[in-house]
Amino acid sequence: MLIEFSIGNYRSFKEQVTFSMVAADLVAKDKKLDENNVFEIDDDLKLLKSGAIYGANASGKSNLATALGFMRWFMINSSKETQSTEKIDVERFKLSTETEAKPSFFEIVFLMNGKRYRYGFEATRDKVISEWLFYVPKSKETKLFERKLNKISVSKTYKADGIQQKTRHNALFLSVSAQFNVQIAEKILDWLANRVKLVSGLDDSGYKGYTISCLTNNKNKNEIFQLLKKLDLGFGDVKVEESEITADSFPKELPDEIKKYIIKNGMTKVTSVQTMHQKFNIEGNPVSTEIFDLDNQESEGTQKVFALAGPLIDTLKNGKVLIIDEFDARIHPLLSRAIVE
Template sequence: MLIQLTIENFMSFRDEVTFSMVGVSSDRQHADRLIEDAAGKGRSVVPIAAIYGANAAGKSNLIEALSFAKELILEGTRSNRSIPVATFKLGDYSKKPSKFEFIFTHQDARYSYGFKLNKEQILEEWLHAIPPGKRKEVMYFERITSLDKKTTVDYGLPLTGRSLKRKQFLEFIAEGTRPNQLFLTEGIDRNVESLFPVANWFREILTIIMADSIFASLESTILSDISFTDFLSKFLKLAGTGIDKVGGGTVELDFDRHLPGMPQVDRDKLLQKFSGAHANSILMIEDNFGKQYLLLKGEDSLIKMIQLVTQHRHENGNLVDFAVNEESEGTQRLINLIPALFVLQEEEKVIFIDELDRRLHPLLSRLFVKTAIDCRGKNNQLIFTTHDTNLLDLDLLRRDEIWFVEKDRQGSSNLYSLTEFKTRPDLKIEKGYLNGRFGAIPFFGNPESLGWHSQNRDTAMETNEH
């Protein structure tokens, strides 16, 4: 579970800001929702958080920061390439370091991992942890790379044990770690097993869903997981989309219509693969955007594409098939979000969604959040950005589950929680927010300053005179 995230000098976040999932123990509203002791020393963690703010306030930049750090950790960098870190642009900050730090729990251990960097190199990097069953935090490693690009790493017993051979191996890895590469990434590549849980948290647990994301393996999951298909069908029906059931259908492959961006050489290779394949053979391919497609060789030797099919009830009672692109944009968006609800039932997931309410009716957004709260597993969390003030309701969310992002006059984003304000239990949070009580809303100038009103009046007068 995510406990805390800290960011500094990245995109619109000029100064250090901290986003925390630690609950306020004194707040007994929805107290049964808290995950006790998850943050250590008797502290609790909340399972959900909503992040509000005006357009361009920095909500999506928080998601971008997560995405940047995750990709840097898991994918690393190339030799002699600059690190694509986007520093704060409204000032002289391009040479100043950016900072990222994650505090999280995984497999009964509590980790604190972070790094400071600029475009040229990793300046600092650290990993500390409280191992399972222990109370004291121990160092795994601390790395410093000097301005002349010499790297030194100090190791703790969790990495070296008491083995001289293991320490020598780690020193070999440190020596081979490029200045623009994270030691964690290099250690994973070199099979340092003690670092695997940390990498696994970023790879498997931390899930980021951008505003325009699609669930790439939708068709394959429907084919392979009956429980997912049932969950998807039931939620779409509950949401009033008019969809009665979902399933998989096939259509003859038309490269120009279905895969227009595929080069001819790749089309030829695909046809060659299927030429010697048995009937009913299935092949999965992926385009440059990560979208997956399932292809099937039929009994008639024709190549067919397996597609998601939605079924609506005809007036005569029969089911009628629809292609997904025949559904509304809101329904398509919902279909790509429902998998997040499904996996929240699993043992451990931390899911970030940017613009949850995009193309969704406010009541549908509320249904989604209520379902996420009700059906989540023990160690799962959902964090989302939104403009939907319908969710600002203390009957739905705790005060420590509501966050705001606001830019100051210098264009720097600040991040703060509703718990920083004194509020009564019966306060209408939505009304207070729209009235500007908590900030993080747009402030408009006077429309008459644009001259449109006077221009329209002058035009009307000229028209009347003629």
């Protein structure tokens, strides 16, 4: 899957930055490495299965993920009425006279259903300055729509006549089009929402819940177990248990209003993850099994790998794109290597 993502003048970026998953014209000494990490779309396009961004502190690595996350959020949500009076959450680069007055620039090139699309927009805090969507139906790039401030020209293929007048100055035409059931816009936003995932390597609470839900709902359960065993984290098995909370089982120090809120909102289940470890005698022979609590007795690295397991399997199994910021944080280099492999 091709993703070329360009941003300019966004959160500490002095120059435009382009991140492309297109294979670079580099040949490794080990040709098997090239073959393993590259796949062909057609005769003209080869894509990398994985890529890494390296750089010094404060060089903008995390901002690339942040900007892509904002772009996706804005594309999906800008048409909502709750955003009608909100400022657009872009930030000009303040340390250059060349860029401080320029709008922020975002563009993404991607493949969807065998066709190549190029979508982008420019925006300030107050309004969308320009917006465009092109695609390649056969061999030549063709316009689907193009916007300059409030003037929006739309092709017949896009089928969105009349929606121009319904687009606010601080909303994206693509987002409004999807709201009014324009099929191309709906498919693009569905693709972006469900096929491209961003996670933080510093805060794993969100995707840990996803991994747990996969295990409890038997979604990719076997594959997740196989991945955890292959990474050799020191335990032989994982057990997920759900227990009911009752008014009597709350900690005594928990305020009554919190207890009432939990019960009122149906938050009456607690999920715990346990890992199974073998205990050995002095001769080195296994004699029994010890149960560890994942959150309290396993290392932070093990906790992170467990949290990543669900998104990793989902990505590999379903051909999605997974972007992990601070991937190596709290993980041993050999574990990082094994996951990439």
